[in-house]
Each structure stands twice: as structure tokens, then as C-alpha cells.
Amino acid sequence: GQNIDQPTEMTATEGAIVQINCTYQTSGFNGLFWYQQHAGEAPTFLSYNVLDGLEEKGRFSSFLSRSKGYSYLLLKELQMKDSASYLCAVADSNYQLIWGAGTKLIIKP
Amino acid sequence: DTGVSQNPRHKITKRGQNVTFRCDPISEHNRLYWYRQTLGQGPEFLTYFQNEAQLEKSRLLSDRFSAERPKGSFSTLEIQRTEQGDSAMYLCASSFDSSYNSPLHFGNGTRLTVT
Numbered sequence: 001g002q003n004i005d006q007p008t009e010m011t012a013t014e015g016a017i018v019q020i021n022c023t024y025q026t027s028g029f030n031g032l033f034w035y036q037q038h039a040g041e042a043p044t045f046l047s048y049n050v051l052d053g054l055e056e057k058g059r060f061s062s063f064l065s066r067s068k069g070y071s072y073l074l075l076k077e078l079q080m081k082d083s084a085s086y087l088c089a090v091a092d093s094n095y096q097l098i099w100g101a102g103t104k105l106i107i108k109p
Numbered sequence: 110d111t112g113v114s115q116n117p118r119h120k121i122t123k124r125g126q127n128v129t130f131r132c133d134p135i136s137e138h139n140r141l142y143w144y145r146q147t148l149g150q151g152p153e154f155l156t157y158f159q160n161e162a163q164l165e166k167s168r169l170l171s172d173r174f175s176a177e178r179p180k181g182s183f184s185t186l187e188i189q190r191t192e193q194g195d196s197a198m199y200l201c202a203s204s205f206d207s208s209y210n211s212p213l214h215f216g217n218g219t220r221l222t223v224t
Contacts (some may be wrong), residue, residue, distance in 0.1 A: 043213075099152050
């Protein structure tokens with residue numbers, strides 16, 4: 001079967017750094033996406049990785065290791081507005097997205 | 110580009126009634142997706158269209174659910190004989206070409222409550 005695993009909830013402090021992990025087992029791989037979703041709102045695109053390594057975009061970075069079926073999203077200089085759910089999604093061999101359940105990130109002052 | 114638009118934002122209906130939701134994708138996007146999401150879960154794939162053609166439908170999807178995209182622009186999702194288990198957020202998303210790294214652009218969803 002196809003499976004995406006990520007922690008259910010994480011807590012971090014404003015100004016700190018947090019790493020949200022995602023492991024996956026899918027039939028084929030055509031890239032991994034991270035989305036941010038604030039409560040009651042639509043998911044919004046953060047990053048895409050298809051090759052191994054780190055992609056940096058401002059305060060957010062995303063890492064991929066295809067051999068390990070592993071990715072992480074790194075958030076630096078945390079702000080209160082970063083409190084949200086972070087969804088990991090993998091495009092399978094048919095380019096269909098397989099979604100994780102999301103990681104709820106709570107930022108404390 | 111006004112983004113993906115979904116209507117209505119909220120729908121409360123009684124069990125057994127039919128409901129229809131509408132999605133207007135970003136105009137130049139040729140792919141349109143419907144997802145369902147419940148609290149604490151990721152989006153669950155329902156169906157998608159390439160232009161007006163419905164290319165895939167989830168095997169888990171009841172035959173009470175039907176979707177159309179008649180002219181390759183807006184789409185409708187209809188649920189017949191609603192059940193309480195249908196209560197969820199229904200999300201529409203569009204993309205230009207998902208065979209590449211084109212991300213999905215989501216609408217704000219329609220929250221359905223079946224009483």
C-alpha cells in the first residue's frame with residue numbers, strides 16, 4: 001500500500017527552529033510537496049523536491065532523500081503566524097498526490 | 110488571476126437531501142481536482158479532470174457522488190441522498206500541468222454539514 005507518515009503535532013517557541021519529518025512508501029515517485037494549511041483555510045503550496053538535497057526558500061527549507069523515503073521541512077525564525085498544519089504529499093507513478101495527515105505546529109511565545 | 114473559487118462556503122443539509130457544489134478554477138489551468146478533508150486528516154482524493162474529461166475517480170467514492178466539468182472550465186460536485194458521514198470540507202484544486210512540478214492551487218472549500 002501507499003503510506004505517508006508525519007508526526008501529528010509539534011510545539012516550538014517563537015524565534016526558534018523546527019524540523020517536521022515525513023516518511024513515505026509509494027508506488028513510484030514523481031516529487032514531494034509541502035503545503036501549509038491554517039485552520040479553516042485551504043492548503044497553500046510551500047515547496048517541491050524531486051531530487052535529493054536541500055531546497056531553501058527564505059525561512060523555509062525542504063530536504064529530500066529518495067533512497068530513504070524521507071523528507072523534512074525546516075522552519076527558521078519561527079513566527080506566531082507559522083502556527084498551522086503542514087502537509088506532506090508525494091506524487092506517485094501516475095502523478096497522483098498521496099497525502100499525509102498533516103503535522104499541527106503550535107508556536108508558543 | 111483571482112484564484113480558485115468555491116461556492117457555497119458552507120452548506121447545512123438534512124440527511125437524504127441532494128447537494129451540489131461549484132468550483133471555478135484558475136482560468137488557464139486545465140486540470141481540476143476534487144478532494145474531501147476531515148479534521149486532522151490530509152485531503153482525500155475524489156476525482157480529477159483534464160479539461161472536460163474525467164480521467165480518474167477514487168475507487169472509494171460512492172456512486173452517490175458525481176462530478177462534471179462540462180466545458181472544461183467550472184466544475185460541479187453533486188452528492189445524492191446525503192449521509193452524516195458525508196460531512197466534511199470539500200476542496201477543489203487546479204493546476205496547469207501535474208505531469209511536472211506544477212503545484213495545486215486550492216480553493217477555500219465548501220464545508221458540508223449533514224444533520
